[in-house]
Amino acid sequence: MRTLQETIKVHYSSLSPGQQKVAAFYIERPQEAALLTAFQIGKQVGVSETTVIRLAYALGFSGYSELQQALRKDWLLPKQDISEVLPSKDGQTNDNQLIRQVILREQALLQNLAEQIKVDDVWAMAETLIHSDRIYIGGFGSSYAAAYWLYYALKQMRGNVVISSPTGFMTEDICDLTTNSAAVIFSFPRYRQDTVQAATIAKEQGAKIIGITDRTLSPIGQLADMTFTSSENEVTDAHSIASIISLLDMLLAGMRIRDCEHIAKRQQQLEHLYAEQQLFSE
Template structure:
């Protein structure tokens, strides 16, 4: 098995002079840069001379500086290949985890509860969405999408709980909470306030035994039965899209249609979209 330059240097390092050790130290610390330096340039970088660099190559068993530099380049390229393979392994692992979650989602999703959620959305006089930390992106997406179809849709602040935000909710309102690991205390505080008001509570979480999943009137989960520490927010976005599409298909009243028409007119007038 071919030895790397670092292995060769470590073997001969004790026999090198102080000046030669400077070159050896530089080679181990700056392998990528060394692959493209001339002997003269390397000597200057290491604080020695071109002659010392050439002597080091002979002491290490090479036929000269060019031969040593070839090994430096090969080691650097090999290391790059290892790094790329490790990065590729990470990407593949994430894709596999996401794929497994999505494959399980249709079978674990309770379609009765999903329909209840859509019905509650349609019937609600107001909708308040609570999401914090890693869940905030999913909450914001649902908030943005629902406002195309409903009036009176509100979103929690990402940094904390404002009691005033829930002051307009009634017993006919719907409170939607996104709660994923690590579960935030703000979610529990918001849920308690919604309960006190009497609003219907819809919780979207990773599994039914999560801290707040057990307190829901309507529960939608994304990762039932998984034992891995890997958690994904992507299925929560999928469930959000499902709710919006379900609402869109059920909404046939004039208020929603007129709201859509006004929005499209505003979009066109402001030239918001590229196409």
């Protein structure tokens, strides 16, 4: 059975503009939405109560009450409000307070990630990357840092992994993808148009698209077959890489468990070559 988040993603492109506003509200502010009436949600979003109710029917629910029940079941989790630990904007925060607030903010992000992640999805992604004949990793601009981190880690574990450049993609790399391939696409604000273009070409080749982004309804989130969000309800002016790396660590741990023999063999081969080349000082 699909979660409400998955249901919204499937139907999002067919919704009216007003219904899309309401759907985005449900995903981005689930705790607030779970406690409001259809009239109150409509007022918050700037649409009519009828539009909110029609969204429930468009998503396949029998009515607004059933939609609310699905929301409460899937998403009503006790989360720390990240805005409470953000640095003050009034200029009154001293240096020591600022450092502590940054640390508390990172802790809150990781706690939110732990509460929203679906373990079955992590295992499914791990299996996909283990059995893919080729993996393409795309990340442009600021998204390239996390993309390269995953690329380097995967190269230690398996072959046939390629990565984009930070400035764009080569069509020749994507051309080699097949129906047995996977494309892991990183996309964080500000969203680049070439990211969607690369993912679209990869999907046309039959590859499974894994989107790693900040929210389900981001451009890549809507396009991907599997979407992982670093912190769905983050309220901040800058995106933290801490939760992204933690998400990737979960993925890599799953791969090591499910494909331990092949990974161990590859790492032994690499260590032999490293020793021959005297690559490391220790």
